[in-house]
Amino acid sequence: MNVPIWSISVLRGWGAAVLALLVLALISPTMRAGVFDPRAAVLLAVWGGSWAVNAWLASLPRSRMVAGVVAALFGATLIVLWELIVRLYAVSPVILPAPSAVAAQFVNSTPILWADFVQTILKGALSGYLIGCGAALVTAVAVDRSPFLQRGLLPVGNFVAALPIVGIAPILVMWFGFDWQSKAAVVVVMVFFPVLVNCVEGLKAADPMQRDLMATWSASYWQSLFQLRLPAAMPFIFNGLKIASTLAMIGAIVAEFFGSPVVGMGFRISTEVGKLRLDMVWSEIAVAALAGSAFYGLVALIEKRMTFWHPSQRSR
Amino acid sequence: MRRSVLPVVVVVLAILAIWYAAAVWMNAQWTRDQAARAGVQIGWSDIARDAMQQERPVLPVPHQVAAEFWRLTWVEEATGRRGIVQSGSLSNRGLVYHALATLSATALGFGFGAGFGILLAVGIVYNRAMDMSVMPWAIASQTIPIVAIAPMIIVVLNSVGISGLIPKAIIAAYLSFFPVAVGMVKGLRSPDGMQLDQLRTYNATAGQAFWKLRLPASMPYLFASLKVGVAASLVGTIVAELPLGGAGLGTRLLAGSYYGQTIQIWATLIAAALLASAMVGAVGLVQRVTLKRMGFSR
Numbered sequence: 248m249n250v251p252i253w254s255i256s257v258l259r260g261w262g263a264a265v266l267a268l269l270v271l272a273l274i275s276p277t278m279r280a281g282v283f284d285p286r287a288a289v290l291l292a293v294w295g296g297s298w299a300v301n302a303w304l305a306s307l308p309r310s311r312m313v314a315g316v317v318a319a320l321f322g323a324t325l326i327v328l329w330e331l332i333v334r335l336y337a338v339s340p341v342i343l344p345a346p347s348a349v350a351a352q353f354v355n356s357t358p359i360l361w362a363d364f365v366q367t368i369l370k371g372a373l374s375g376y377l378i379g380c381g382a383a384l385v386t387a388v389a390v391d392r393s394p395f396l397q398r399g400l401l402p403v404g405n406f407v408a409a410l411p412i413v414g415i416a417p418i419l420v421m422w423f424g425f426d427w428q429s430k431a432a433v434v435v436v437m438v439f440f441p442v443l444v445n446c447v448e449g450l451k452a453a454d455p456m457q458r459d460l461m462a463t464w465s466a467s468y469w470q471s472l473f474q475l476r477l478p479a480a481m482p483f484i485f486n487g488l489k490i491a492s493t494l495a496m497i498g499a500i501v502a503e504f505f506g507s508p509v510v511g512m513g514f515r516i517s518t519e520v521g522k523l524r525l526d527m528v529w530s531e532i533a534v535a536a537l538a539g540s541a542f543y544g545l546v547a548l549i550e551k552r553m554t555f556w557h558p559s560q561r562s563r
Numbered sequence: 564m565r566r567s568v569l570p571v572v573v574v575v576l577a578i579l580a581i582w583y584a585a586a587v588w589m590n591a592q593w594t595r596d597q598a599a600r601a602g603v604q605i606g607w608s609d610i611a612r613d614a615m616q617q618e619r620p621v622l623p624v625p626h627q628v629a630a631e632f633w634r635l636t637w638v639e640e641a642t643g644r645r646g647i648v649q650s651g652s653l654s655n656r657g658l659v660y661h662a663l664a665t666l667s668a669t670a671l672g673f674g675f676g677a678g679f680g681i682l683l684a685v686g687i688v689y690n691r692a693m694d695m696s697v698m699p700w701a702i703a704s705q706t707i708p709i710v711a712i713a714p715m716i717i718v719v720l721n722s723v724g725i726s727g728l729i730p731k732a733i734i735a736a737y738l739s740f741f742p743v744a745v746g747m748v749k750g751l752r753s754p755d756g757m758q759l760d761q762l763r764t765y766n767a768t769a770g771q772a773f774w775k776l777r778l779p780a781s782m783p784y785l786f787a788s789l790k791v792g793v794a795a796s797l798v799g800t801i802v803a804e805l806p807l808g809g810a811g812l813g814t815r816l817l818a819g820s821y822y823g824q825t826i827q828i829w830a831t832l833i834a835a836a837l838l839a840s841a842m843v844g845a846v847g848l849v850q851r852v853t854l855k856r857m858g859f860s861r
Binding site for chain 1: 566567569570571572573574575578621691692694695696697698699700703705706707708710711712714715718719722723790794797798801802805806812813816817819820823825828829831832835836839840843
């Protein structure tokens, strides 16, 4: 091809820009009336320019750094567009606060956010997560000795895992009171079945040849469990633990909508929404997002350390 | 399949037995307090009998919940003054009315969410820039408790004048969107290099490769993620209904918790569970028929 590569990507960027123009034309009343709107032109320029850069970056040889830059640039573009839309169209802060306002609020109210984080994540979600996952693991090992129970419990567990268990929150709030104990209880119930199903599945993962080998070494049940079958089950267990980490956050936050002390992320979100202080709500959501990805990242990191031998971890 | 019927029955019976025992144990305190106030001596048989017929028990027993569920569905509609037989419209005290409200919002949102998820996946698979920009965020968004923003979206949309079905459907769509997109990307990429090369030797166009190889190959992945998505969007709808009032299972749950109507909460939970299994079951049915007709051995 004789055309320089960057011009192709710029053309592609303009393709995306035309698409965005159509969307904007539908949204903006002035555009529909056929009047040129300079504000929309600014937004389009930002979007098209950033997309052209991204398209050019994506056409470079693949590397981790380029991938990181592209993703970061895309996220940054969305935030800049959000800020610009709020500023240019003077969107009311009770509908959509600008990211800068959210950031300012975040910095100003760190003590409140930290207290909410401790109450909801550290006390509610984390303790419930540890209890629930521990109980599921112990149950899985117990169930594993009886094929009969396995055949009975797996379909039931799969069924329960698909139910909207979060609905049990009002009942558990009645039983355990408004403080974090009831949130932990909701989390225990929510994470139990997904982790149980994955653990039971995982304990079957060691193949018969390996089990026979343990038997020829006259390994006891527990030796074979700890030295062969639990390690072999780790990829499955971690899959369950990762699903459970998101569920734990959801359970702890949603349970607070049914009653809580005057601290906590769910409490803060529902009361600040009532006061239409959306910048505070968005700060709280930012905390939830950060905590959620940190929680997930931590589990994934431990997984990487513990299942370094598994093909899925070695592929890269 | 048949091998597991007996074990499942045993496990379910065991759960019911534990439920009964727990109900007696947890409701006993109230009975004892009542007896002490009246100055009567009571034995365990009295406690057990009373525990199963309290009006607001700490934990209602299964047959109480079943009776309440029956009363709020069939009896309410067939014989109630507001029921469909006498008034011609579903009773707003019955569960059917609320379940239908939740179902329609979930179905609408799920349809849109899954549709957009599939479109996004196609874009991601065919456009490298889109893949590198959007995909990391789609995966990261799975680790974030998105449900937490449900009340905010509801209130904000209400304040701009959008109410009723749409806000709930938006949340349901949002929750099913990402699982479907991520699963579908995996599915569209599942044909291996050999198969793609073969199509190239047939001189197939990109469109043919999509319709005849990538799309059919993605079906098992699509259905697996649709099941996850439909369950997620039901949870989203129920949570979205909490601050809303009006019709919906979430509203009923919150009302029940305000007024301490434990039996009603449990009956609502049963309705939610039935709704969830019906929706997942419907997706599963479509999955089985589709995959069978497409010749996937299962």
